[in-house]
Amino acid sequence: MEAISAASLFFVVGVILFAARVAGGLARRLGQPRVLGELLIGVILGPTVLDLLHAPLLHGASLEPIIKYLAEIGVVLLMFLVGLEVNLKELAQVGRVGVLGGVLGAIIPVVLTVPVMLLFQYEFFPAVFAGVTLAATSVSISAQVLLELGILRTKIGNALLATALVDDIVAIVLVSLTIAIGTSSSATLDISGLLGIILQMALYLVIGFLIAWFILPPVVNWVSSQPYLAQNYGIPILALMIAMLFAWSAEALGGVATITGSFIAGVGLSRVKHHAKQEIENVVSSLAYVIFVPIFFIDVGLSTNLAIFPLSALPFALVVLVVAVVSKIGGCGWGALLGGFNRDESLRLGVCMVARGEVGLIIASLGLTMDVFHRESPIFSVLFLVILVTTLMTPFLVRMIFPSQGAVPQVAKG
Numbered sequence: 001m002e003a004i005s006a007a008s009l010f011f012v013v014g015v016i017l018f019a020a021r022v023a024g025g026l027a028r029r030l031g032q033p034r035v036l037g038e039l040l041i042g043v044i045l046g047p048t049v050l051d052l053l054h055a056p057l058l059h060g061a062s063l064e065p066i067i068k069y070l071a072e073i074g075v076v077l078l079m080f081l082v083g084l085e086v087n088l089k090e091l092a093q094v095g096r097v098g099v100l101g102g103v104l105g106a107i108i109p110v111v112l113t114v115p116v117m118l119l120f121q122y123e124f125f126p127a128v129f130a131g132v133t134l135a136a137t138s139v140s141i142s143a144q145v146l147l148e149l150g151i152l153r154t155k156i157g158n159a160l161l162a163t164a165l166v167d168d169i170v171a172i173v174l175v176s177l178t179i180a181i182g183t184s185s186s187a188t189l190d191i192s193g194l195l196g197i198i199l200q201m202a203l204y205l206v207i208g209f210l211i212a213w214f215i216l217p218p219v220v221n222w223v224s225s226q227p228y229l230a231q232n233y234g235i236p237i238l239a240l241m242i243a244m245l246f247a248w249s250a251e252a253l254g255g256v257a258t259i260t261g262s263f264i265a266g267v268g269l270s271r272v273k274h275h276a277k278q279e280i281e282n283v284v285s286s287l288a289y290v291i292f293v294p295i296f297f298i299d300v301g302l303s304t305n306l307a308i309f310p311l312s313a314l315p316f317a318l319v320v321l322v323v324a325v326v327s328k329i330g331g332c333g334w335g336a337l338l339g340g341f342n343r344d345e346s347l348r349l350g351v352c353m354v355a356r357g358e359v360g361l362i363i364a365s366l367g368l369t370m371d372v373f374h375r376e377s378p379i380f381s382v383l384f385l386v387i388l389v390t391t392l393m394t395p396f397l398v399r400m401i402f403p404s405q406g407a408v409p410q411v412a413k414g
Contacts, residue, residue, distance in 0.1 A: 008061040013070075013295070015052060019045060020294035035138075035297055035358055036391055042301020053302060067299055068369070072258070074296030075362050077288035079172075079259040080243040082359075083266020084281060086165060094162040097339035097349075101159070101332045102166025105353055106135040106174065108331030112323050117379075120316050125182050126379055129372045132178050133364045133383055134324045136171045137164055138357020138391065142398050146352070151402070156345060160352045163332060168359060172263055175363050176201060176256035182372060197255065204254025208246065208261065212268025216242060220269060224276040235276050236283035239269055243284075257366060300361050303368055304384050313378040321386050325393075328354050351401050355394035356387040 019041045027037030045052040053063050110131035117127030146157050180197045223229045223238055243262045250261025269280060333350030341349065364383045367373045373380040 005059070005061045008058045009063060009066060011057070012052060012063055012067065016045070016067075016295055016298045017291070020298055024294070032392065032395065033357070036388070038294055038297035039301055039361070039388060039391075042298040043304060043306060044301070045298060046302040047305040048301075048307045064302075067295065067302065070292060071296040071299035071365075074288060074292030074294075075259055075365070076243060076247045076262040077284060078293055078296070078358065079362070080239075080262040080266040081281070081284060081288060082168065083263040083268075084270050084277070084284075086267045086270050094159045095339070097159045097336050097341055098162030098166050099335075100339045101163040101335035101349060101353075102168075103170055104335035104338075105137065105163065105328055105332035105350075106167045106170035108334075109134040109324065109327040110174065112327045113320070116319055116323055120319075122377075122379065125178075126367075126372055126377075129175075129178055129182070129363075129367045130320075130379060130383060132171065132174045133360055133367065134320075134327065134356065134386070135167070135174055136356055136359035136363055137167050137328065137353045138355040138359055142352035142355060142394060146398070146402075156348055156352075159336065159341070159345075159349055163336070163349060163353065167332075167353065171359065171363065172257075172260055173205070175366065176205075176250075176254075176260045179257055179366070179370065180255045182370075200255050204250065204256060205260075205264075208249070208254070208264045209267070212246070212264050213271070216265070216268040217271040220272045220276055224273060233279075233283060235279050239265075239280040239284060240287075242269065259362060259366075296365075297358070297361070300365055300384070303365070304381055306381060306385075309381050310378055313382060316378070317382045317385055320382055321389055324356070324386050324390055325354055348401050351397050352394075354397060355391045357391050360387045 020038045023037035023041035024034035025037070027034055027040075044050060047054075053067070110128070113131035113134050114124075114127045117130055118124065122130075142160060146160065151157055177198070180201050220235065220238060224235050243265045246261035246265035247258040248261070250256050250264075251258050254260070270277065272280070329347070329350035331350070332353040333346040336346035336349045337343065360383075364373075364380060364387065367383075368380050373383075
């Protein structure tokens with residue numbers, strides 16, 4: 001393989017950004033989220049169809065590593081923005097429903113997925129990681145549909161946002177714990193080693209949240225009050241520095257995933273003054289969604305070769321899909337029922353949580369990057385298909401289960 005050529009890199013990035021924009025726009029025109037179009041075009045650009053990264057035009061340049069790094073930046077920025085949207089006051093308003101629905105909605109998929117994976121002769125650690133992947137959810141998919149129906153800011157809409165937030169937090173903690181245990185240098189992990197890993201992770205999470213919650217907001221607020229520091233995008237640059245350093249510290253000091261650190265940084269900066277938060281959101285969102293996030297979603301497709309997907313794995317894929325749908329509806333619905341919702345409300349909330357979307361892809365991609373899922377194994381391809389199908393089917397399920405509101409459709413961003 002030849003060394004990386006700047007011109008080859010420019011060509012590939014240009015093709016990726018163009019393809020992401022066209023496919024995302026077409027998906028939105030068809031009433032689907034942009035991420036779905038970006039995932040599908042990524043599959044087409046990948047080894048399944050075109051194999052962009054190995055095109056003759058590139059003369060053998062090895063671009064996979066740098067595209068992976070650019071995609072990793074996209075993941076970090078995406079999870080930073082998710083943390084930035086955290087609103088604990090809104091979470092408190094739905095209280096029991098959000099907490100119970102989110103916790104059970106994240107744990108039940110793991111509990112049901114692991115025995116299914118073991119039944120199909122897969123090892124325990126990949127089985128757990130697959131379960132953690134399916135613990136995630138994508139609130140943006142259902143939120144878009146509820147917005148179009150005019151019921152996003154109702155009881156069920158607020159419960160959806162809160163439940164998804166709790167679900168994401170639990171999923172991030174689960175993936176961090178799983179990675180920390182799975183990447184232990186010990187050949188055999190004894191009880192003391194396990195306790196050491198949990199203690200290291202717990203200390204990082206506690207100290208990281210305390211720093212993010214109590215120290216970061218005053219620092220950023222002070223910078224925003226100093227014109228000579230705040231001008232020329234000073235506040236967003238500071239926020240990006242914080243996100244990157246927290247992402248580094250999560251892996252280097254806490255032994256957890258980098259996305260955990262960027263998420264914690266986002267949660268802390270969600271408390272800064274309104275004008276500072278708006279500037280951070282505007283700049284980081286533009287940087288993320290214009291360049292790095294599309295590269296991440298396309299890269300997922302570039303890492304997936306459905307052309308070699310064995311037909312013998314199709315029954316396995318169908319079983320995992322059923323488990324993914326049933327576990328999320330059952331887990332979130334059960335939690336909502338325990339939290340005080342009636343049966344109809346609980347069922348609707350569970351259906352809204354079915355889509356795995358971008359968070360599931362982030363976790364699945366971590367499994368591939370860290371060799372939890374071997375490339376010759378169909379596990380990643382199966383999870384990719386399940387994420388795609390649940391993302392595609394959720395808008396239809398949501399529209400079916402909610403009664404017609406007679407509301408004027410509204411248009412959401414994205």
